[in-house]
Amino acid sequence: ELARHFGEGGAGSQSIIPDTIRATGQQRRVRLPDETRRVLTLGCALGSSKSVAILATALGVAPVSVAAALAPALAAGLVVTLDGRRGEYGWDHPLVREVLAAALTWSRRAALHRQLTDAFAVTVDDDPRHSRERAFHLREAVVDAASARDALRVTNELANESMRRARFDEAEATTDRAIQQAKPYLAADDTLLLESRLVNGRAVGMLGDTDGSREMLAELAVEAIEAGEGMLAFDALRASSFWQAQQNLAELHLWADIADLLPDGSVEQLFARWNSYDIEDPDTIDEAIALARRLVTIADTARPDLGVILLLGAAHQLEFVDPPEVTLELRRRAVAIATMVGDPQMAVASRAELRAGLTMAAHFDEADEIGADYEVSATSSGIPRYLSGAEQRRATRAILEGRFADAELHATQAVELQPTGEMFEGFAVQLLAIRREQGRIGELLDAVRDNAHTMQRPVWHAAHAMVLADIGAHDEARDVIEPIRGALADVVLGPFGSLFTALMGECAWTLGDAPLAAEVLPVMRRITAKVLVLPSIVICWGAIDRFVAPLELMLGHTDDALASYGRSLEIHERLGARPFIARDRLGRAELLEAAGDHAAAAELRRTAQSIVRELGMAMPAVPRLPAI
Numbered sequence: 001e002l003a004r005h006f007g008e009g010g011a012g013s014q015s016i017i018p019d020t021i022r023a024t025g026q027q028r029r030v031r032l033p034d035e036t037r038r039v040l041t042l043g044c045a046l047g048s049s050k051s052v053a054i055l056a057t058a059l060g061v062a063p064v065s066v067a068a069a070l071a072p073a074l075a076a077g078l079v080v081t082l083d084g085r086r087g088e089y090g091w092d093h094p095l096v097r098e099v100l101a102a103a104l105t106w107s108r109r110a111a112l113h114r115q116l117t118d119a120f121a122v123t124v125d126d127d128p129r130h131s132r133e134r135a136f137h138l139r140e141a142v143v144d145a146a147s148a149r150d151a152l153r154v155t156n157e158l159a160n161e162s163m164r165r166a167r168f169d170e171a172e173a174t175t176d177r178a179i180q181q182a183k184p185y186l187a188a189d190d191t192l193l194l195e196s197r198l199v200n201g202r203a204v205g206m207l208g209d210t211d212g213s214r215e216m217l218a219e220l221a222v223e224a225i226e227a228g229e230g231m232l233a234f235d236a237l238r239a240s241s242f243w244q245a246q247q248n249l250a251e252l253h254l255w256a257d258i259a260d261l262l263p264d265g266s267v268e269q270l271f272a273r274w275n276s277y278d279i280e281d282p283d284t285i286d287e288a289i290a291l292a293r294r295l296v297t298i299a300d301t302a303r304p305d306l307g308v309i310l311l312l313g314a315a316h317q318l319e320f321v322d323p324p325e326v327t328l329e330l331r332r333r334a335v336a337i338a339t340m341v342g343d344p345q346m347a348v349a350s351r352a353e354l355r356a357g358l359t360m361a362a363h364f365d366e367a368d369e370i371g372a373d374y375e376v377s378a379t380s381s382g383i384p385r386y387l388s389g390a391e392q393r394r395a396t397r398a399i400l401e402g403r404f405a406d407a408e409l410h411a412t413q414a415v416e417l418q419p420t421g422e423m424f425e426g427f428a429v430q431l432l433a434i435r436r437e438q439g440r441i442g443e444l445l446d447a448v449r450d451n452a453h454t455m456q457r458p459v460w461h462a463a464h465a466m467v468l469a470d471i472g473a474h475d476e477a478r479d480v481i482e483p484i485r486g487a488l489a490d491v492v493l494g495p496f497g498s499l500f501t502a503l504m505g506e507c508a509w510t511l512g513d514a515p516l517a518a519e520v521l522p523v524m525r526r527i528t529a530k531v532l533v534l535p536s537i538v539i540c541w542g543a544i545d546r547f548v549a550p551l552e553l554m555l556g557h558t559d560d561a562l563a564s565y566g567r568s569l570e571i572h573e574r575l576g577a578r579p580f581i582a583r584d585r586l587g588r589a590e591l592l593e594a595a596g597d598h599a600a601a602a603e604l605r606r607t608a609q610s611i612v613r614e615l616g617m618a619m620p621a622v623p624r625l626p627a628i
Contacts, residue, residue, distance in 0.1 A: 036072045036073050079091055211420050237251060252275070319360060324361030354370050374390070428447065459496045459497075498532055505524060589622075
């Protein structure tokens with residue numbers, strides 16, 4: 001009969017149970033005693049297996065009475081005992097349950113689920129697993145606003161616990177079902193409904209759709225603002241920010257609106273106000289830095305989950321203006337709080353940021369230890385965003401070691417794991433570093449030009465100019481540089497402002513543009529970090545001194561250049577950054593040659609050339625001393 005039915009209706013037919021099977025099942029049910037039918041009807045709502053204890057509690061009878069009532073169904077072959085599970089029965093075939101359930105009206109089915117909800121509420125203290133069963137039946141028992149709120153409240157509590165235990169699929173599925181069940185009975189701005197959407201949006205991101213999660217959470221923040229729910233809007237936008245390494249300028253006004261809804265002087269209000277600043281705007285950067293410092297002093301008064309993101313955000317704000325040890329302490333505090341909270345997302349994110357900070361401060365041994373800890377946390381969390389981040393970090397390490405084929409493989413795998421716009425930008429940055437060392441940077445000219453036009457960020461325009469300069473298109477490079485040259489005067493030295501300045505420096509010595517070098521050099525000397533790292537170590541561009549030394553050399557500051565190359569070489573040797581070691585040795589050799597130390601210069605060139613050949617690099621260009 002099933003074969004005939006599916007042959008006519010197809011596997012996708014809405015009428016899953018043929019009429020003849022439904023009729024036969026109902027006839028077999030009618031022949032059973034009343035009490036048996038009563039128990040089987042409740043069992044339809046209970047699920048694929050039936051616990052005698054739960055059925056007895058729901059029916060208000062002794063377990064022995066339920067077992068006696070099931071005996072005729074057992075004899076008729078409708079149910080079977082479950083091996084190794086005393087006091088539990090299962091359906092002989094799933095169709096039996098479907099046939100019996102099909103006879104129930106919607107209201108009758110909801111009433112049965114409510115009956116089971118009450119039963120599980122009684123037994124939940126004896127078996128904590130029953131809390132999930134209770135939540136399931138609450139969702140299926142929704143018939144009005146009161147029952148909808150009950151279902152949302154319990155589902156939200158359990159979904160948050162599922163999130164802490166990295167059961168993200170469970171959290172997403174249960175909140176989605178609760179939302180769908182509750183929507184017909186509640187206003188769109190109902191607080192519990194909005195809270196369920198918050199948990200659901202977070203879970204979607206944890207499962208890999210970070211772009212979808214950000215969109216859902218930003219939309220939720222807007223609706224919460226309109227409903228006057230400041231804290232809910234705050235939590236939604238804060239959760240969204242976990243999926244972006246860069247500030248979203250489109251959300252600045254939302255943070256400002258949220259700040260207006262929060263209690264004056266609260267940590268949350270100050271945090272929202274701080275997030276409403278463009279951290280790369282020179283007109284407001286001093287205010288943003290002052291507010292970041294104030295937040296650090298009261299971080300311990302914030303709830304733990306907010307404390308983590310507050311400390312990490314402040315570290316980002318201050319890392320290029322304060323000594324590295326200051327921001328390292330902020331990151332260490334964030335890791336300690338995240339570990340205490342036990343949230344898998346915070347655990348991974350805080351370790352990624354600490355590793356980045358340690359690398360910037362040139363504490364490479366500790367950075368490697370934290371990096372190993374990060375990879376364990378990322379793997380155990382199962383969050384695709386962080387699994388992808390682990391691949392990005394492996395790509396960075398491979399670039400530093402000169403394993404360019406491995407680096408490209410890891411960078412590609414990172415994008416495959418998490419094909420989002422942010423990850424594609426990270427891939428582009430890493431591929432740019434790889435192709436430059438290989439002498440193949442011209443292959444990326446069109447892509448870099450497109451990025452510069454699409455993203456409208458000065459750092460990509462500087463990258464475009466650097467590519468043009470590297471391939472010998474000097475006039476075109478100068479044309480690209482001219483409109484962005486003025487940005488050097490008031491550049492904010494965050495991660496991207498610092499990289500922009502470093503790339504402008506690369507353009508200056510490649511083009512032999514001494515006036516540009518003279519503009520870049522004082523800005524580079526303001527950077528307090530020892531190593532240039534993009535957020536979460538998407539790329540490590542090496543020692544700050546490696547960008548400073550060529551500028552000093554071409555401007556004739558030979559003593560300064562020799563010292564800068566020495567510091568850079570020491571850092572790169574500890575870092576194991578072999579391509580940068582080769583570049584440093586060639587630059588230092590130029591200075592020693594000019595000073596008359598021909599033997600030392602020759603030895604540096606020989607070892608540098610050996611590295612270049614071994615790694616398959618293109619021979620790096622070297623800045624030249626000005627003519628005397």
